[in-house]
Amino acid sequence: MIYMTDWNICTPPGFSLGFEGDNEVTSLEISTDLPEGWDLKVDVEKDGQKNIIQLSRDGEVYSALLTAAMLADDGTYAMQVRGTLGDQVRHSNLFYATVFNSINAVDAFPPPLPSEFEQMEDRLTDINNNPPKPGTNGTWLIFNPDSGEYEESDIPLPEGGGGGYRIGHGLLLDRETNTLSVNAVSDFEGDNTLPITAAAVQDTVGNIEILLGTI
Structure with missing residues (x-):
């Protein structure tokens, strides 16, 4: 003092x-x-x-x-x-x-990334790694990063029969089995059913949003 x-x-x-x-x-x-x-x-x-x-x-x-x-x-x-x-x-x-x-x-040393930005980045990564997928009740399933699970949304699936969506030239997504099928390709040789993954869809059509197209 x-x-x-x-x-x-x-x-x-x-x-x-x-x-x-x-x-x-x-x-x-x-x-x-x-x-x-x-x-x-x-x-x-x-x-x-x-x-x-x-x-x-x-x-x-x-x-x-x-x-x-x-x-x-x-x-x-x-x-x-x-x-x-x-x-x-x-x-x-x-x-x-x-x-x-x-x-x-x-x-x-560089300052650490503020925690709230880290959390935002983690949420965006989770959502990006888990794109929307068709549900069994006629709506899209959306990934919830908080629960770590898919949840039913209010967004309706495209109208159409047969339970499938055409997502590219000759490619059909079966919403019951979650498989990609090669369809209407006359010169295709080999297995025409592939397991569907986010990477497969993105590599094939460039953007998962194309799933919103109708059959």
């Missing part, structure tokens, strides 16, 4: 506010002889950069819990108390405080 008498501040030798990057562990405390009503701030300057620290009063002591933003750089800080009472403004003498250097190794 430092003391201010008649707007004159005397600091002890080697007065320090802590270390660069300290956050909410050090308080700047000033004991005064001021009557009630004065609002005090501390104007701070270092290397031409200025800041203002708001002080709170408790009895005869004004104080502020210092944050990393207030202790952003190491070195010597010039400080001055500025008080206001109605239209009155008064300043103390200048005093000086040292902020010691910190290694701050975390500054050498």
Whole structure:
């Protein structure tokens, strides 16, 4: 704690506010002889950069819990108390405080992605990896990334008989068996039924949305 008498501040030798990057562990405390009503701030300057620290009063002591933003750089800080009472403004003498250097190794590494963006990215990845698929009740099944399961939606399937959807030239999606069948290709040789996967559909037709086309 430092003391201010008649707007004159005397600091002890080697007065320090802590270390660069300290956050909410050090308080700047000033004991005064001021009557009630004065609002005090501390104007701070270092290397031409200025800041203002708001002080709170408790009895005869004004104080502020210092944050990393207030202790952003190491070195010597010039400080001055500025008080206001109605239209009155008064300043103390200048005093000086040292902020010691910190290694701050975390500054050498890129900051992590904020958690909410990570969660959004995970949700988009889940949805992309689990495209809509036909349900058995005449509507599309939509993947819910929260539950990790497909859920029935209100989006109706395209009208048409036979339980299939033509999704490309000669390709038929059977909604009962979830298979792709080669149809109406006269020169096709080999097995004409392939298991359906998101990758297979996307590779074949370029975009899963083409499933919305009718037979």
